[in-house]
Amino acid sequence: MPTYFECKKCGWSGNVNGRPRCLACYRRRVREWRSRNPDKAREQRSRYDKKFREERPEEYRAKRRKYYLPQTAKRARQRRVEWLKQGTVTNHDLIEIFELYSKRCVYCGVDVNPRFTPNDPRGFDHVKSRAQGGKHERENIVPCCRRCNELKG
Ligand SMILES: [Zn+2]
Ligand SMILES: [Zn+2]
Numbered sequence: 001m002p003t004y005f006e007c008k009k010c011g012w013s014g015n016v017n018g019r020p021r022c023l024a025c026y027r028r029r030v031r032e033w034r035s036r037n038p039d040k041a042r043e044q045r046s047r048y049d050k051k052f053r054e055e056r057p058e059e060y061r062a063k064r065r066k067y068y069l070p071q072t073a074k075r076a077r078q079r080r081v082e083w084l085k086q087g088t089v090t091n092h093d094l095i096e097i098f099e100l101y102s103k104r105c106v107y108c109g110v111d112v113n114p115r116f117t118p119n120d121p122r123g124f125d126h127v128k129s130r131a132q133g134g135k136h137e138r139e140n141i142v143p144c145c146r147r148c149n150e151l152k153g
Contacts, residue, residue, distance in 0.1 A: 080130070081119065087136025089118045097124070098143050105145035107152075112143045125149055 005020035006013040016023050034041040053060045094116040105112050106125075114123030118136075125144030128134030144152075 083130050084119050084121075084136050087118065089121075089136055089138055089141060091116050091118055093138045094118065094121055094124065094141070097138065097141055101143045104143060105148055106142040107144060107148040110145050110147075112145050114143065125152065 003015055003018070003020050004013055005015050005022065007022035007025055009025045010022060012022050012024065015021075094114070098112070098114055098116070103111060112123040115121060121141075123143060123145070124141050125148070126134045126136065126140050127142055128140055130136075134140050
């Protein structure tokens with residue numbers, strides 16, 4: 001005979017894996033606690049991570065591959081987009097730069113296949129990179145092929 005639980009908060013009734021608790025309300029409480037105690041939450045999280053890594057290294061690595069790394073990549077992409085949006089480059093600027101350098105990569109001279117979207121350009125390089133404090137502005141942009149872009153990092 002399963003034990004049913006009636007949540008005083010939301011009125012839901014049932015059980016979670018035989019345990020008497022309302023998962024929705026439990027999750028909300030955890031979220032609230034975390035936002036009230038960000039430092040403690042971070043500490044708790046890194047303790048949990050460490051324990052997990054030590055006790056179940058295989059599983060940890062699998063989770064890292066599946067979840068953490070894509071998350072990190074996603075955040076990096078978001079930061080890049082934010083940075084691009086702060087730039088002053090226009091579609092017209094990109095076309096002019098492309099024409100100015102005869103539609104070729106400034107580093108190796110091959111033809112470049114560009115995309116003139118200011119917030120998501122392709123076929124261009126920032127001479128002074130974002131990491132070096134460079135800006136997404138006309139003076140900082142040159143046509144660049146994919147290979148050179150990857151080599152430059
Ligand atoms: Zn509830
Ligand atoms: Zn090139």
